[in-house]
Amino acid sequence: MNRLGVKPDAPCLAVDIGGTKIDAAIVSTTGDISYRERIETKAGDRPLVDRVIALVLRVAEHKPFATVGIGCGGPIFEDGRRISPLNISQWRNFDLIGPISSVIKKPVMLDVDTKALALAEGVFGGARHLNNFVSMVVSTGIGGGVVVDGRLLNGEHGNAGHIGHVNVEPNGRLCGCGAHGCLEAEASGTAIASMTGQAPALADNEIRRRTGQMVGRAAGSVASLLDVEHFFVAGSVALGFGDLFFTAANEEAGCVAQISFARGVRIQPSSLVDRGPLVGAACVGWRSQT
Ligand SMILES: [Zn+2]
Numbered sequence: 001m002n003r004l005g006v007k008p009d010a011p012c013l014a015v016d017i018g019g020t021k022i023d024a025a026i027v028s029t030t031g032d033i034s035y036r037e038r039i040e041t042k043a044g045d046r047p048l049v050d051r052v053i054a055l056v057l058r059v060a061e062h063k064p065f066a067t068v069g070i071g072c073g074g075p076i077f078e079d080g081r082r083i084s085p086l087n088i089s090q091w092r093n094f095d096l097i098g099p100i101s102s103v104i105k106k107p108v109m110l111d112v113d114t115k116a117l118a119l120a121e122g123v124f125g126g127a128r129h130l131n132n133f134v135s136m137v138v139s140t141g142i143g144g145g146v147v148v149d150g151r152l153l154n155g156e157h158g159n160a161g162h163i164g165h166v167n168v169e170p171n172g173r174l175c176g177c178g179a180h181g182c183l184e185a186e187a188s189g190t191a192i193a194s195m196t197g198q199a200p201a202l203a204d205n206e207i208r209r210r211t212g213q214m215v216g217r218a219a220g221s222v223a224s225l226l227d228v229e230h231f232f233v234a235g236s237v238a239l240g241f242g243d244l245f246f247t248a249a250n251e252e253a254g255c256v257a258q259i260s261f262a263r264g265v266r267i268q269p270s271s272l273v274d275r276g277p278l279v280g281a282a283c284v285g286w287r288s289q290t
Pocket residue numbers: 164165175176177178179182184185
């Protein structure tokens with residue numbers, strides 16, 4: 001298999017780094033996950049990088065692997081050699097690859113977690129047969145990865161796909177990036193909790209529909225911009241909101257994307273469920289061999 005430059009020809013040690021938790025596991029060439037272990041991002045007195053290295057070393061003991069693949073919240077710089085994840089404030093222009101590769105002695109590759117998920121969707125998920133699609137996560141935050149003409153887009157700094165910072169509401173809520181009305185500021189789990197005072201899982205039907213509408217508004221614009229019809233959405237908020245979310249998202253995307261080639265826009269749940277982030281991180285590692 002060599003899709004999107006991903007060649008899964010040996011197991012990969014995958015690491016998924018988020019603002020709340022960090023998962024690591026061995027991912028087989030068929031996308032199966034084993035020896036999974038999790039740590040809390042904010043727990044403990046030791047520096048986070050030391051705890052991540054300890055986690056990687058523990059998982060590494062279980063089974064031989066060829067490369068390490070890391071998915072991490074964006075933005076990134078220098079194609080992953082420097083990272084400044086919005087949700088991990090102690091890492092700014094931080095080099096994570098260096099410390100890990102110095103102890104593991106194998107190739108270490110890092111990319112934005114949502115771009116990693118797009119690779120997983122294209123290699124193991126619902127986009128296996130598609131050359132043009134967008135993969136999205138609607139969870140605590142909102143992000144995406146874009147595949148056009150069979151290639152994962154990187155952009156000037158490696159951050160293509162940050163759909164969470166597309167404006168969906170002029171004069172809307174303040175976003176963590178500093179702008180107002182970004183999709184992430186209107187439809188992420190963090191935004192919903194802030195607006196309602198409750199966990200997103202407790203949101204009423206109106207909030208569920210509005211969240212889908214906001215996501216559909218951004219997706220509709222992207223569909224017209226890139227001539228992409230297929231959107232695969234993962235993340236606890238979108239999947240938890242279910243049919244109300246997806247119906248509203250598709251209706252709004254249809255309203256926004258009126259030009260003839262974009263009218264087929266379709267927003268559907270990701271088929272990868274909870275294995276997506278780690279399989280995506282593994283796909284990042286497998287790209288190092290190309
Ligand atoms: Zn923003």
